[in-house]
Each structure stands twice: as structure tokens, then as C-alpha cells.
Amino acid sequence: MKICRFFTENDEICQGLYDPARPGLARVIRGDILGEWEATDREVLISRWLPPVAPPVVYALGFSYGRHAAETGTAPPEDPVVFMKAVTSVIGHREAIVLPAAGPERVDYEGELAVVIARRAKNLTPETAMDCVFGYTCANDVSARDWQFERQKGQWTRGKGFDTFCPLGPFLVTRDEIPDPDRLAIRTLLNDRVMQDASTADMLYPVSFIVSALSQSTTLLPGTVILTGTPEGVGFTRQPPVFLREGDVVSITIEGLGTLSNPVVRERP
Secondary structure: OEEEEEEOOOOOEEEEEEOOOOOOEEEEEEEOOOOOEEEEEEEEEOOEEEOOOOOOOEEEEEOOEHHHHHHOOOOOOOOOEEEEEOHHHEEOOOOOEEEOOOOOOOEEOOEEEEEEEOOOEOOOOHHHHHHHEEEEEEEEOOEEHHHHHHHOOOOOHHHHOOOOOEEEEEEEEEHHHOOOOOOOEEEEEEOOEEEEEEEHHHEOOOHHHHHHHHHOOOOEOOOOEEEOOOOOOOHHHOOOOOOOOOOOEEEEEEOOOEEEEEEEEEOOO
16 A cells, blocks of 8 residues: 655645545545554645644664665665764655755755664564555655764764754655565655666665664654665765755655655745
8 A cells, every 4th residue: 555644725734545547636644654544535625735644753764775885985885874864854745945045055865765763673683674564655864064074073963953854754664565674775866867776675684673673772653754764875975965956856766665855945035
């Protein structure tokens, strides 16, 4: 199933089932998708997309693709490199990425597979971890490189946590539709130019290992979002570097999950 979250024409926030054969429409869901719910017969027009889930926490991995680590001059890590993004950074499909007035000038894209946790879980094994996965969505780990590497002296949270720096969507695709999340094509386009073109098969860690590792001595809450890292092709490693500018459009397509697109604007002080 493809689940979306959106505003209707009457500014009502709804969750619904999306049928690609009926674009722009969704069947309204009654209840909590992370608990008890049912799909109704009511079909409404999607007026504005919201992120498909409102996460209580967002975890993210760095250097989880070997070739991405290599392009940054970093040795592949023995254990996952984990950081967090502010929940206030989460936005939906077609919502604008805002270049902050606070000062970042080198803002980068990172197309990623995101995992959504279904239920409260802790100390999972790789063998049991997938039972706690609700589904998957496309993500963009937007990153202010100047804050990440220079102004914050290598502490990543601030440079990756500005408002609008975590686009998710457009759909939350349930686990049953994606039998092998470790073999999905992933591509990032910037203004129709291919910037990243890879597969989740290139990840250093399978999704089951990532979920298990994050759950050790740590409770994963329902709706938790895990960004699994980005492949090679990010902007700051290019010669010359490529950073986001006002008027750009970033699109991330993952096999079976759809395409997440976001325009770029500049915040006015």
C-alpha cells in the first residue's frame, strides 16, 4: 500500500491510500496507521502534500555507502555513524527547501532511503528487526556543509537540522510491497541533471542491521524515521562544487517508492 498525508481542499489534514491510477486523489484513512485503522470509501482531492509520517525522532547515518565515504576522503566506518535531525526539519513532497537566513551558503542535497518504524521496539536482532518496520519512503538529508564542517567544527546536528532540511515522501510504502530494501535503485536529480545514480545494494549495512544496531539499549518509538545514508555524487565533492540555489528543484526517485521533489527558495530575514 501507498499511504500519503495531505491537506484537502478544505484545509483538513488527512491520511489516505494512494492509487497511482487515480493521481491527485486518495481514499481517506480512519484511525492511526501505526495502530488501529481502516480505509473508508471517501475519496478526496490532495490539495497539498504533507510528510507521510510525523516522526517523534529522526535518526540518520553517515558514510553508509562505501563510494560516498571514498569521495569525501573518509575510510568506511566499522560501525554506523549516527546523528539526528530535528523533527522541525521535516517537510513534505513539493514543499520548499528554504536556504536559511542564518548564514549557510553551501547547502547540499543527499538522496536517501528512509525506514519508518511500526511499533515500540528495543534490542532487536537483525533477524527480528524487519518485523518492526512499517515501510519506506524517499528522503533528502539536506546539509549545510559550511556549518557541518567549519562553523560547528564537525558536529553535524546544527548543519543538518535547519527548518525544511528533511523532506520526506511522497508516500509511505508498506513493507510488503518492498520485499528487498537492500536492492533498490536510487537517483537524485538537480534541475533534471542526474547527480546521484546508485543502488541500496551498495550500502555497507543492510537495513535489518541498521534497525537492529539503532535499537541496542535504545527504544525506537512508533513512527521513528531512519535515514539510511546517501550514495556518491553529493555536491560538495564535485569539481567545481555544486550547492543548492534559489530556483533549483531537487528530485529523488527510489525504485518502488516514487519521486520526492522539492523546490528551493531563500529565507527572507
